[in-house]
Amino acid sequence: MKELKYICLLVLVVIFCACGIQIKNHTADTNGVLVFEYGDSIAFKLKKDKVIIDSVYEASTKRYITVDAQSYYYNLSGLQGGLNQIDLVFYLSNGKTKRIERSFQIISDIAPEILKISEYTLIDHDTSLFTQGLVYDSGYLFESAGLYGHSTINKINASNGKIIQQSSLDSMYFAEGLCLFDNELNMLTWKEGKLFRFTKELGFISGHRYRHEGWGLTNTDSVLICSDGTSNLRFISPRDLKLIKQVTVIDKVGEVRYINEMEFINNQIWANKLGQPDILIIDIDTGRVLRILDFSDLIEEHALDSFGSFNGIAFNKKANLLYVTGKNWPYYIVCDIPNF
Numbered sequence: 001m002k003e004l005k006y007i008c009l010l011v012l013v014v015i016f017c018a019c020g021i022q023i024k025n026h027t028a029d030t031n032g033v034l035v036f037e038y039g040d041s042i043a044f045k046l047k048k049d050k051v052i053i054d055s056v057y058e059a060s061t062k063r064y065i066t067v068d069a070q071s072y073y074y075n076l077s078g079l080q081g082g083l084n085q086i087d088l089v090f091y092l093s094n095g096k097t098k099r100i101e102r103s104f105q106i107i108s109d110i111a112p113e114i115l116k117i118s119e120y121t122l123i124d125h126d127t128s129l130f131t132q133g134l135v136y137d138s139g140y141l142f143e144s145a146g147l148y149g150h151s152t153i154n155k156i157n158a159s160n161g162k163i164i165q166q167s168s169l170d171s172m173y174f175a176e177g178l179c180l181f182d183n184e185l186n187m188l189t190w191k192e193g194k195l196f197r198f199t200k201e202l203g204f205i206s207g208h209r210y211r212h213e214g215w216g217l218t219n220t221d222s223v224l225i226c227s228d229g230t231s232n233l234r235f236i237s238p239r240d241l242k243l244i245k246q247v248t249v250i251d252k253v254g255e256v257r258y259i260n261e262m263e264f265i266n267n268q269i270w271a272n273k274l275g276q277p278d279i280l281i282i283d284i285d286t287g288r289v290l291r292i293l294d295f296s297d298l299i300e301e302h303a304l305d306s307f308g309s310f311n312g313i314a315f316n317k318k319a320n321l322l323y324v325t326g327k328n329w330p331y332y333i334v335c336d337i338p339n340f
Contacts, residue, residue, distance in 0.1 A: 052069055053091070057091070112251060112291050146174050169189075186219070216262040249289065263313040277310055291340060
């Protein structure tokens, strides 16, 4: 135990003997992959005092950087979280050239704040709905329900949970995430490579090719945000579904996988994680998990995990209300958005 304590506290120095260059970082090396926190810099230091680094070539940016010093600091703030690759060429004052190629992991620098809900109400939820997506608009909840042969899109009275309208998908489709963009409902399918658009009266508008596995779906004022069960969130154009950028969700341990249903609330992404009783509150730019909204007590109190997974988040912005549910749950949980 004493030895383990010293290892955990050790400032790791990884030495590349062939290069004569040290890489210094302040966290552990996991399975040969260096681990750094978001916002860190990687410090490269020459082992020989009489030699300096004249310049460095960064392969990722295709630029040369003048150094004229014994150390070079590679800033990680512009990189996405998760697994990255470094490829640098060092030009030294003794005329030698040294190249370092190395994988490294960026984790979050934030320990998420844990929040719990104490006051809430319950609204009936149709237990036939295998909830995959949920969105609120003008007194209604729109809900996509999955499973082959049972996939539907539903318009629901938000005050009592009653289904007002329902439209079924062809049995070849498994309905997934749902969002409302520009007054049109956008719905992903799981493995069928389709995104469907509907009116708010559930009339079919169009189908579009989507090249990835579909899980969760939400949107800002200008982009759609898609999850695929990994740690990656794709920001795509609503017009042609082309990729704009990608953000990796990370916490203090590493990449956070199985991101499922999502909602865009107060400029942050609120997301279910498959099989977990929480909502992750994610920074939209960096992918860092900032807070965790823990529903485990409520789920246990009402035995909701016996029905299915927690999955479904909707936001009534005008009333500042959060609606959550799960696959085949008997209730929606309705609560105020926590202050933080």
